[in-house]
Amino acid sequence: MxxxxxxxxxxxxxxxxxxxxxxxxxxxxxxxxxxxxxxxxxxxxxxxxxxxxxxxxxxxxxxxxxxxxxxxxxxxxRLDEYLNRLQSARDDLSAAVQDRKQAEEELAIAEEEQAEAQRDLDEINRKFQSAQNQLDTVSQEVASLNQQLSDLKQEREGLLQERQELEVQIEARDEELITQQQQLQITEERFQKLEEQRTQLQTEIEKQDNKIAELDAAIESKDRVLQFQEEEVTNLEEEIHGLQQEIQALEQYYDNFQALRQGNVSLVKGQVLAFNVVQVPERDLTKDVINEMLRQANRRAIQATQPGNEEFQEQIIVITNHQIQRLKEVLDSGEEYVVQIVSAGNYLRGEKQIQVFADVVRNETVFEEGEVVASLSLNPQDVKEGELSERIDLLLASSRFRARQSGILGQVLVGENYLDMINFMENLEALEGSYDQIQAIAKGTSSNAGPLELQLKVKRGEDVVLTN
Structure with a gap:
């Protein structure tokens, strides 16, 4: 070239x-x-x-x-043509340069997006790996659950079989329940008849109460005689003793009459057959204590329903295993309890199945020494002759009622004997001056088991003017 x-x-x-x-x-x-x-x-x-x-x-x-x-x-x-083509080429070049810049900008954006996408991809890969690990864990759990499901299906089949057996047992129990309901209906009809007899007997009881009230009036008359004849106290005591024997005879007559009216009812609902304060030091002895109380209750039930039959030694009381188990659980605590075996209903003479239940109460302090059990406010000037003893009887009845309501299961005593009350009444009637209150106070600390000993105090304001 x-x-x-x-x-x-x-x-x-x-x-x-x-x-x-x-x-x-x-x-x-x-x-x-x-x-x-x-x-x-x-x-x-x-x-x-x-x-x-x-x-x-x-x-x-x-x-x-x-x-x-x-x-x-x-x-x-062809210079003009080439110049035109050159200008066109320059324009194309300028456009190409512009396109290149735009492409470079788009490339930069694309590179940023690619970098962001790469980061997202890395994050997705990380999450995917985590998800893969979770998937492996879940797969293992699914396998374990499938195994558990298989075991549960087997258990379900066993339970279904047990259910069928239970349904058969339920049907048998339903039939037994129907029989028991029929027996219960017969028993309710029998109980209704006994209630009617009891209503009739209540009238007779009121008559006997009137007789007893007359005897009480006679006793009060004798007590007033004792106020003026202290030298004849011994003779009056003998007379009172005779009157008490007469009352006992009347009570015996009343009991016989009640048994006759109720169709020889020997045990009434709520009657206590065995009473004891129990604290078991060792759990091994609990069963023996319970059995001894049940034997005691059985003997009392036999004496009531089988009088005169000395050779009868069968067990006639009936108590549920649930009652015995509950009583054992309570006594196993080692604390002191008052236990009573109580008749669950009215039973006639000669019956050989006596349903009983166990009543157990923690033996706790009910009244502290000196605590007021009941009180009576009165002015002796407003009390008519013969009403004072009635007021005292009302005070004692109120004391006994509150004692029972508070949980006293044992006896409620006033003085050592009946003569103490006679002396107190004599001293009260002979008391000179006024007084405004008579209180029945716990003589000592008393628990649920009792007895609750009452001391009567006559007060004038805050001063005690007389006590028994």
Whole structure:
């Protein structure tokens, strides 16, 4: 390429030189010859020849260049086209540069998005790995649960079989329950008849109470005689003893009459068959203590329902295993309890099944020494003759009622014997001056097991003026 360019340049220079020499020669000849062309002057003709020679040099040069270089031909004749194409190319280049910048910006954004996506991908991979680990754990748990489900299905089959067996047992129990309900209905009808007999008997009891009240009035009359005849106390005591025997005879008559009216009822509902204060030091002894109380209750029940039958030694009391187990659990605590075996209903003479239940109460202090159990406010001037003893009886009845309500299960005692009460009443009636209150006070600390010993105090304000 370089060699041909050098040859072309050399040829152009050589041809230009030859044509210049030829033009100079022709101009010289024309000038010397004084030739005229187109009627021009010789000098003008020489100039024209020189111009033509130069034109030929330029034309030959251009001809050589055009002949030998297609690029030059295209550059000369198609320059505007190339310029337009160049401008178009520049515009395209500018657009391409703009597109490149935009592409670079988009590439940067895409790279950022790619980096973000890569981070998201890494996070997703991490979560996927965690999820995969959880999946493995869950798969193990599912396998374990499937095993448990299989075991549960086996247990369910066993339970279904037990259910079928229980349904058979329930049907049998239902039939037994129907029989028991029929027996219960018969028992209720029997109880209704006993209630009717009890209502009739209550009327007779009231009559006997009137007789007893008359006897009490007689006793009070004797007590008033004792106030004026202290030297005859011994004789009066014998008379009182006789009256007490008469009362006992009347009570025996009343008991016999009650048994006759109630169809030989030997045990009444709520009657205590055995009473004891129990504290078991060792659990091994609990069962023996319970059995001893049940034997005691059984003996009392036999004496009540089988009188005169000394050879009868069967067990007639009936108590549920649940009652015995509950009693044992309570006594096993080692604390002190008051235990009673109580009749659960009314039973006739000759019956051989006595339903009982166990009543157990923790033996706690109910009344402290000196605590007021009941009190009576009165003015002796407002009390009519014969009413004072009734007021005292009301005070004692109120004391007994409160003692029972507070949980005293044992006896409630006033003084050591009946004579103490007689002396107290005599002293109270002979008391000079006024008083405003009579109190029944616990003589000592009393627990549920009892007994509760009462001391009567007559007070004027805060001063004690008389006590038994």
């Amino acid at each position: 370089m060699t041909s360019a050098l040859v072309l340049i050399a040829a152009v220079l050589l041809l230009g030189g030859l044509l210049a020499a030829l033009g100079d020669y022709l101009g010289t000849k024309v000038g010397k010859a004084r030739l005229r062309i187109f009627n021009l002057r010789p000098r003008q003709t020489a100039t024209l020849v020189t111009v033509l020679t130069g034109t030929m040099i330029a034309a030959s040069t251009l001809g050589i260049l055009f002949a030998t270089s297609s690029s030059l031909r295209k550059g000369i004749f």
